[in-house]
Amino acid sequence: MPRRPDSSGKRPPTMPVRLRRRLPSRRTAISTTVSAVLVAGTVAGLLTVTGTPSTPSAQAVPTAKTPAPTDDPVMYVKPMPVPPTGAARDKAGASVMQIVAHPDDDLYFMNPDVSQSLRSGDPLTAVYLTAGESDGVNARPRDAKGMEPDKAGYAEARQNGIRAAYAEMVTGDRTSPWDRVAIPTAGGGAAEMDTLRAKPKIKLVWLQIREAGATNQDRPHSLNGLWHGRISTLESQLSAGTPVTADFRYTKDEVVATIAGLLDRFRPTFVRMQDPSPGTNKKGKITDHQDHLYGARFTQAALARYGELPGHPHVAVQNYLGYPTTWLPHTLDPQTAGEKLKTVKTYAWMDGAEDCGTIAGCGDLKVAARPAGRGWTSTIRYARGTSTSWVQRDRDGGLHAFSVLDGRLATWRKPAGGGAWRGPELLPGDGGLDSGVTSVRLADGRIAVYGTRTVLTNYHREVVGTTQTTPGGAFGPWRSLGTPEKNDALGTSDISAPAVAVGADGRTTVFLRDSKRRLTAREQRADGGWGPWQVLGGTEVTGDPVATKDAKGRTYVFASTPKTVLIWSQHVPGGPLTGPALTGLPTTTQALSAAPDPTGKGVRLWFRKPSSGDLRSADFSGVGPVSPIKELRGRVAGFGPVSGGDSLLAVRSRTGYLATASHGRTGAAPAWKLEKFLFAGAPDAGTDGVAAIGLDGRLYWTPAGR
Structure with missing residues (x-):
């Protein structure tokens, strides 16, 4: 296929032999044997247990709302947090802050995570950057003709809807009262803070900045x-009835200072925020709401400023995809999606029965016209932080775990021989590291960690990596591998998290999805330097690619599209990576993970079935046609990546808790156990056990065999 010149008129450099591209025909069977099975076993909804929750043998007793398990019982297991050291040891527990552009962004794009946090009893503060005043008409489109705009009134109606939705999620009563006060902001203005009287740890903060x-x-x-x-400044849009009495204006720096001031006031350990790099469409328009994107960038800048303040608890971040979820497969099972829709309907004041005492209205009637949005109540998607390869064993048998806290690399270490985990230790140097890192062990025994970093000046994202200076030693400085993106304006710096593979010759290749939805790669040269970014092909690639090796040393790379999964693979160790090829797999929820097959015959790809949360796996080994998909009974409802180690599985259940099980027996239903804590990102299941990062920023570890 002829290579087209780039926009400068120059032809791109030819691809080296080791990364040879082969475009498949849809009529050609993939040159990899695949067998897929649905993982058996059930994790039900909210559970109660007989006996003490920390007793591994305690069997789950279904509640009235939860169907009885059909297979092995689910068991609660007491989580094992790593004792914090240093500045982290004074933390009292998890505290969550959510920062969104508009009222309802949290309900559409962050739930069910929101409701799970509310049920946990941990403090939660929701921050709304803009007033969400729109055109000032609180009505369904069919009823809006002739109505006079009232932006202050519509902003108040949306506030009323949010207060009702949160009160219902927390207390079961949407009329549960709130105390509303004005508070000064670090930017020189004022904000409204609402406290749920029945549960004072739940707060809503309204900055009431004008929306786009x-x-x-x-x-x-x-x-x-x-x-x-x-x-130079952006004005306020105060809602009707707000206790804030005076209008104000913010400069760019004052908006950053205002958000940083709220972080300092509430001191969260976990921040939920929107996606600052959602990408653009074929016409060059951003695919998300501009308030979502730039609200997230202001939040990034505020987090960077807050991270420099001494003495605060370490904070982790989770980003959520917004409008682009519209055209992607649904991730939630019917029960969870139904609960999410119910909350949105409360916000939308759909029955009109409540009298909240204001003429503005008790909810958002625009949303009442289509409460499910564009499929948003059936989906939740993390924009970053989906890696299941962040725990590594060194050549001496010690374990290393990696996460991102305060925008810096956090490391934990467990020495060989049964020693205790220690950490977190934060790698010195500049911050800006995005959530979610991946790790690999090099041929000489050293461990390398890769991720992406956001540079706020001349805004862009780039791939970065750090490597131990010696096996088991300290990590060296971050090295930038740049980005395949020309600039931020063309694609909002929409790159995936990197997937990394170490070849049979010891050289590393980093794989990345770019904003044009193609797979790209940058390969290490024999002298240790790095070649240029190269396009490996694929169309409509979404999410994060994953890479792994089989027992023979052959590399496999997988990437999702809205309809299937693509594969790039080596037929022989050290040979050319060919692809993309069609796997023939059905539509997935696109959160993938891959690991060597426990039988040693190839590699295993883990994924979920849309609209159900069911787990599936596909085995790839050798050369041959696609095998029929085999499904077994049972399911594990939930969403997000599935981490499959040599003999362990770890997933996010529909409760938000970590679910773990052993696997490997053909046709057998795993005995699932629930670790009763909420966690960030994705778990990592390996030979030695399962690791997850709690919303309190601590490492939780369940050894194999428990």
């Missing part, structure tokens, strides 16, 4: 315009 009023049209008077310096 359009998804991606040119609106200079917006967070977008303020970020890019098109306006």
Whole structure:
């Protein structure tokens, strides 16, 4: 196939032999043997247990709302947090802050995580950057004709809807009262803070900044315009009835200071925020709402500023995809999606029965016209932090775990011979590290860690890596591998997390999805340097690619599309990586993980079935046609990646708790256990046990065999 010149008129460099591209025909069977099975076993909804929750043998007793398990019982297992050291030891527990652009962004794009946090009893503060005033008409489109705009009133109606939704999620009563007060902000303005009287740890903070009023049209008077310096200040839009009595204006720096001040006031250990790099469509328009994107970038800047303050608890971050979930497969099972829709309907004041005492209305009637959004109540997607390869064993048998806290690499270490885990230790140097890192062990025994970093000046994201200076030793400075993106404007720096493979010759290759939804790669040269970024092909690639090796040393790379999974593979160790090829797999929820097959015959790909949360696996080994998909009984409802180690599975259950099980017996239903804590990102299941990072920023470890 002829290679097209780039926009400069120059032809790109030819691809080296080791990364030879082969485009498949849809009529050609993939040159990899595949067998797929649905993992058996059930993790039900909210469970109660007989006896003490820490007793491994305690059997789950279904509640009235939960169907009885059909297979092996689910058991609660007491989580084993690593004792914190240093500055982390004074933390009292998890505290969550959510920062979104508009009222309802949290309900559509962060739930069920929101409701799970509310049930946990941990403090939660939801921050709404804009007033969400839109056109000022609180009505279904069919009823809006002739109505006079009232932006203050519509903003108040949306606040009323959020208060009702949160009160219902926490207490079961949407009329549970709130105490509303005005608080000063670090940016020189004022914000409204609402405290749920029945549960004072639950708070809502309304900054009431003017919104853009359009998804991606040119609106200079917006967070977008303020970020890019098109306006010097952005004004407030106060809601009717707010205790904030005076209008205000913020500069760009004052918005950052305001958010950083709230972080310092509430001191969260975990921040939920929207996606600052959602990508663009074929017409060059951003695929998400501009307030979502630039609200997230202001939040990033505030987190960077807050991270420099001494004495605060370490904070982890989770990003959530917004409007782009519209055209991606649904991730939630019917029960969870139904619960999420119910909350949105409360926000939308759909029955009109409640009298909240204001003429503005008790909810968002625009949403009442289509409460499910564009499939949003059936889906939740993490924009980053999906890696299941963040724990590594060194050549001496010790274990190393990696996460991101305060925008820096956090490391934990467990020495060989049964020693205790110690950490976290934060790698010195610049921050800006995005959530989610992946790790590999090199041929000489050293461990390398890769991720992406956001550079706020001349905003862009780039791939970075750090490697131990000696096996088992300290990590060296971060090294930038750059980005395949030309600039931020073309694709909002929409790159995936990196997938990494170490070849049979000891050289490392980093794989990355770019904003044009193609797989790209950068390969280490024999002299230790790195070659240029190269396009390996694929179309409509979404999410994060994954890479692994089989027992023979052959590399496999997988990447999702909205309809199937693509594969790039080596036929012989050290040979050319060929692809993309069609796997023939059905639509997945696109959160993939891959590991060597426990039988040693190839590699195993783990994924979930859309709209159910069911687990599936596909084995790839040798050369041959696609095998029929085999499904077994049972399911594990939930969402997100499946981590499959040599003999262990770890997943996020529909309760939000970590579910673990052993696997490997053909046709047998795993005996699932619930670790009763909420966690960030994805778990990592290996030969030695299962690791997860709690919302309190601590490492939780369950040894194999428990």
